[in-house]
Structures are given as structure tokens and as C-alpha cells.
Amino acid sequence: MSAIEPPMAMLAEITHRCPLQCPYCSNPIELERSSKEMGTEDWRRAIREAADLGCMQVHFSGGEPTVRQDLELLIAEATAVGLYTNLITSGVLLDEPRLKRLVEAGLEHVQLSFQAAEAPDADRIGGFSGSQAKKLEAAAMVRAAGLPLTANFVVHRQNIAQIEAMLDLAVAIGAHRVEIANVQYYGWALKNRAALMPSHEQLDLMTEQVAAARDRLKGVTVIDYVIPDYYARRPKACMGGWGQRFLNISPTGNVLPCHAAESITGLEFDNVRQRSLADIWANSKAFNLYRGTDWMPDPCRSCDRREVDWGGCRCQAFAITGDAARTDPACEFSEDHGRLVDLAEHDSGEGRDDFVYRNFAAARRAPAGAG
Numbered sequence: 001m002s003a004i005e006p007p008m009a010m011l012a013e014i015t016h017r018c019p020l021q022c023p024y025c026s027n028p029i030e031l032e033r034s035s036k037e038m039g040t041e042d043w044r045r046a047i048r049e050a051a052d053l054g055c056m057q058v059h060f061s062g063g064e065p066t067v068r069q070d071l072e073l074l075i076a077e078a079t080a081v082g083l084y085t086n087l088i089t090s091g092v093l094l095d096e097p098r099l100k101r102l103v104e105a106g107l108e109h110v111q112l113s114f115q116a117a118e119a120p121d122a123d124r125i126g127g128f129s130g131s132q133a134k135k136l137e138a139a140a141m142v143r144a145a146g147l148p149l150t151a152n153f154v155v156h157r158q159n160i161a162q163i164e165a166m167l168d169l170a171v172a173i174g175a176h177r178v179e180i181a182n183v184q185y186y187g188w189a190l191k192n193r194a195a196l197m198p199s200h201e202q203l204d205l206m207t208e209q210v211a212a213a214r215d216r217l218k219g220v221t222v223i224d225y226v227i228p229d230y231y232a233r234r235p236k237a238c239m240g241g242w243g244q245r246f247l248n249i250s251p252t253g254n255v256l257p258c259h260a261a262e263s264i265t266g267l268e269f270d271n272v273r274q275r276s277l278a279d280i281w282a283n284s285k286a287f288n289l290y291r292g293t294d295w296m297p298d299p300c301r302s303c304d305r306r307e308v309d310w311g312g313c314r315c316q317a318f319a320i321t322g323d324a325a326r327t328d329p330a331c332e333f334s335e336d337h338g339r340l341v342d343l344a345e346h347d348s349g350e351g352r353d354d355f356v357y358r359n360f361a362a363a364r365r366a367p368a369g370a371g
């Protein structure tokens with residue numbers, strides 16, 4: 001393939017600790033304890049290396065990134081080397097003094113996650129009493145500090161009926177952008193799929209509601225929305241292509257092509273404590289395995305969309321077929337597409353509302369990668 005372009009953005013998952021317990025959390029089932037987390041100096045070095053490599057943005061995420069008391073230092077480092085900084089947070093631990101310190105360190109944008117529009121549902125889904133009230137306070141603080149705000153709603157069967165209320169809430173808190181993010185079924189969400197999967201009818205109604213809201217809210221807020229994979233006919237260009245636009249660093253320093261990549265059992269990832277980011281980006285086996293088009297099987301190999309969607313998502317191919325090198329089953333040309341359709345139909349009709357909450361106790365009980 002042609003020369004490897006530098007990554008555009010780095011997702012720094014600085015911890016897996018989080019006071020919330022969302023049943024669709026994108027963190028791996030095997031959550032890392034704080035004792036395994038990479039220290040401040042290693043993170044600062046990784047941030048400098050990301051800038052040297054050509055990254056433009058760093059997104060601080062987790063878990064809940066504000067549980068780390070050195071977040072200010074990491075934001076300051078990123079600012080000093082010219083990276084755009086975004087904080088992806090549940091907001092429940094933010095207070096004014098902390099936000100002030102983060103802004104002084106150079107924080108430029110906040111993405112605040114919501115579990116629902118209505119407080120009782122939000123608190124139940126996130127497994128954290130009083131979360132919605134704290135999020136609303138956090139949103140007001142972020143706006144008062146003059147930072148741009150993105151509101152992120154993760155949508156599934158148990159909150160999809162609140163879609164219009166979610167959009168109203170986003171406008172009420174002054175969000176510049178709203179992400180209506182359909183659950184992606186890896187890790188915790190795969191475990192909870194039968195309690196989360198919306199029906200086709202629910203999805204169609206939401207798509208209409210979002211389209212109408214886009215017209216109504218033109219100039220007020222921007223709405224990001226894509227059809228979820230289980231009901232799609234073509235896959236998304238996941239992460240802009242494996243190892244092409246993004247890199248992710250896990251709390252322990254493992255460098256991943258996407259945040260869910262550790263769900264592909266058997267893949268080994270290099271660690272930024274042992275190798276430089278530039279070396280890993282260019283030469284790591286895990287990055288090169290599915291980079292570009294050489295690895296592709298048919299039907300992707302001979303398809304004219306192979307450099308548009310890059311064969312879709314490797315983690316989804318693995319989750320559904322057990323083989324990360326197959327065409328993403330979200331594609332209707334995939335031999336496995338029918339399985340995805342059947343799974344969506346089956347799980348959306350389950351009628352379950354119980355969750356396996358994402359926490360360290362549940363992580364201990366569950367074998368890695370178990371769906």
C-alpha cells in the first residue's frame with residue numbers, strides 16, 4: 001500500500017474507573033484496575049509523541065477521565081504541543097474549581113454523555129442515582145466557562161422513545177452539537193444486546209424524528225446520526241479505516257487501532273511504554289494486519305467501495321463470526337449479513353429490561369469476550 005499517513009486524532013483512555021455503570025459501555029469486559037494505569041510521565045510522553053507523529057487532536061476519555069487528578073497536567077501537555085483538546089465525560093464529578101483548572105490548562109471542548117432525557121431513566125440506565133441532575137449542572141458550568149459543548153445520547157430500545165425529548169434537552173443546555181449514537185454491540189453492549197436492541201419500527205420512527213429535527217433546528221444545533229449497523233445495508237468506514245486515521249491508547253498504554261480492538265481475542269497490541277508511538281503506528285503487527293486493502297477477502301477484494309468503507313468494522317466481524325478478517329456482516333454482500341438481521345429481529349423481540357451493569361465485580365465474573 002501507499003505511504004502511511006499520520007493519524008488525525010488520538011483517543012486517550014486514561015482510566016477505566018467510572019462512577020457510572022452503563023450496560024453498553026465501550027470499555028472491554030476485562031476492566032483495568034487503577035494499579036495498572038499508566039502514570040503521568042508516560043502519558044505526557046505519549047502526548048508529545050502523538051504531536052510529533054502529526055496528530056491534531058487528543059480526546060481524553062475513559063472510564064471517567066476526571067477521576068484522574070493529573071488530567072490538568074495531561075491537558076496542559078497537549079496544549080503546549082499544539083493539540084486540540086476534548087474532554088469526553090459523564091460530568092458527574094465536575095465542579096466549578098475543577099472545570100476552571102481544566103480550562104486554565106487549555107481545555108477546548110467538552111463532550112457530555114447522557115443516558116436518557118428523563119432523570120429516572122438516566123439514573124437507572126447509568127446505575128448512578130442523581131446522575132442527571134449533576135450532568136445538567138455540568139452542562140451549565142461548561143457553557144458558563146465559554147466552552148463549546150457536544151451532548152452525546154447513546155440510544156437503545158429502553159430510551160429510544162425519548163428521542164425528541166433528548167433533542168429538546170440538547171437545545172435547552174446550549175449544546176452546539178448533538179450525537180445520537182446508536183449502541184454498538186461489542187463488549188458490555190454485546191452482553192446486554194437482548195435488553196438494548198431496538199425494533200425496526202422503532203428505528204424507522206427515530207430516523208424520521210431526527211430528520212424532522214434537523215430541519216427544525218438548522219442554525220441552532222448540529223445533529224450527528226447514522227443508521228445502526230444491525231439495520232444497515234452497507235457498513236461504516238469504521239474509524240476511517242483500520243490504522244488509518246485514529247489511534248487509541250488504553251489505560252495501561254496499549255496502542256489500539258480502535259477503542260474496541262481488544263475485544264478481538266488473539267490480537268496482540270504493542271505498548272507505548274515499550275515502543276515509541278511512531279514505531280507502533282508504522283510497524284505494529286496489529287495495526288498492519290487490517291490496514292488498507294491487501295488483507296481483504298471477497299466480496300470486498302473486488303468491490304468498488306473497498307476504499308470507501310474499508311470493509312467495515314473488524315470488531316463487529318469478530319463479534320458475529322469469530323473471524324476479524326471477514327467482511328463486516330453489516331454489509332448486505334456479506335455471507336453473514338442474514339445472521340445480523342436474524343439477531344436484530346430476535347433480540348429486539350426479547351422484551352427484556354434487565355441489565356448486566358458494567359462494573360469491576362461483573363467484569364470479574366465474566367470471561368473475556370463473552371457475549
Ligand code: SF4
Nearest residue numbers: 018020022025063090
Ligand atoms: S459509557 Fe458509562 S460506564 Fe462507560 S465510561 Fe462512559 S459513563 Fe462510564
Ligand code: SF4
Nearest residue numbers: 300303305306311331
Ligand atoms: S463488499 Fe466490502 S467493500 Fe463492498 S460494500 Fe461490502 S463491506 Fe464495503
